[in-house]
Amino acid sequence: MAAQLSDDELSAALAGDPSGFSAVYTTISPAVLGYFRARGVDDAEALTQDVFVDVLPKLTGVKGGHAGLRTFIFSVAHARLVDYRRRSARTPQLTEFDPLQDQRWSRSAEDEVLGSLGGIASTLSMLNDEQREVLVLRIVADLSVEQVAGIMNKTPGAIKQLQRRGLLALRELVKEKDHAAS
Known part of the structure; x- marks a missing residue:
């Protein structure tokens, strides 16, 4: 009571x-x-x-x-x-922000780069294995000719030739893609 x-x-x-x-x-x-x-x-x-x-x-x-x-x-x-x-x-009901529920989305700079690398990766896949490996080690990994030669167990002269042939083949592939897109 x-x-x-x-x-x-x-x-x-x-x-x-x-x-x-x-x-x-x-x-x-x-x-x-x-x-x-x-x-x-x-x-x-x-x-x-x-x-x-x-x-x-x-x-x-x-x-x-x-x-x-x-x-x-x-x-x-x-x-x-x-x-x-x-x-x-x-009064509107306030809820805590949950990024997993957020439907808004825009491409980040990282997404853009990875997307463009996808195109490069597909183009690189058209090269032979050795040319692709030399170009990736030289350009992406930023290794010297001597370092790449040591990794691939080849002479520096052979690495230079593979790089030159790979770049020429890559140039031709990019030209073909540009003509096809036009």
Whole structure:
């Protein structure tokens, strides 16, 4: 059973005495808070405070004793709940940003480069294995002729010849693609 105000506390509250209001708040606010929580209010404590801020200046006009006071306070609480629901209906629901759910997309610089490398990779695949390997090691890996010769177990002269033939073949392939695109 909820705590009850004494008759002296009720009289003090209705007379505008701060100690009477304190007693009203201490006695009835837990029930108002429970009402808001039961109705699913997100910030029930704040709404409870709003109710008692509204009740304070109107206490001196309350009639009906204990029952009248509780009825008055809960009618204010109900009005605040209706206001809260209306405000919630008009306020957009905020959600945390989830990059996996974001449907917006644009190509990044990395995507552009990788896309263009795909075209290069397909063109390079038309060269023979040794020419392709020499060009990739020389250009992409930025290795010297001597380093590539050591990796491929060939002479530096052979690497130079493979590079020259690979570049000539690559030039012809790019020209063919340009003519086909025109």
